[in-house]
Amino acid sequence: MEKHIVSQFDSDLEAIQAHILKMGGLVEMAISEAMRAFVQKDTELAQSVRAQDSAIDALEELINEDAARVIALRAPTAVDLRIILSVIKVSANLERIGDYAKNLAKRTGVLIQMNEIEDASNALRRLAREVELMLKDALDAYVQRDVALAEDIISRDNDVDQMYNGLFRQFITFMMEDPRNITGCMHLHFMAKNIERMGDHVTSIAEQVIFIVTGELPSEPRDKADETSSFKA
16 A cells, blocks of 8 residues: 555656646747847747747646645655655746746837837846856756756856846936937846846756655855846846
8 A cells, every 4th residue: 555655646746747847948938039039130939929928827726736735644744745845936936037028028019019129138148048047957956966067057057147237337328328229228137137036936846856866955045146136127
């Protein structure tokens, strides 16, 4: 009977983690397609990104329900409980990243109607690509329980912050040089801030990998290189 219970728990856990990976794949695609819609001025693709966010939300709800059921029925302890708790945290972070991708897509239609800001598309695409790669590695670290990779992802968030800081200063310069750029640059800043916040949530996923393996979250507060943290997106 005990062997049967353990086997059933493992089966339940595999199913939940499969949902996590599916959700992660949808979020990666949302980031990529939101930026492609922006760069290519593709309003139909932007609308598709917004519509697909409901699938990400549905998966988070399913994961939370399954995790709660496993806790109630299996009463997991030690590392098994950490895994279940991490699943809830990871899905919440993925859902928020999906929301930020949807926000990027929302601004595409508005920005298409405005004067293009020099090099903004390429700069935002580079920033988003860095976060997308971080997310891919974070999901790999989660599956492989790779603490070293998780720690590397956490350190890479500083690079994202620095890239965001550079973009922020660039937008300020453009607005000062020509007041006609103010509205467009404000929208672009909100997009950059959304991407920077995605990086924070990816970092939180990496921290959950460390929690699963060691039983502890990183003890020292993470240094933030974002110089504009008082600005809200």
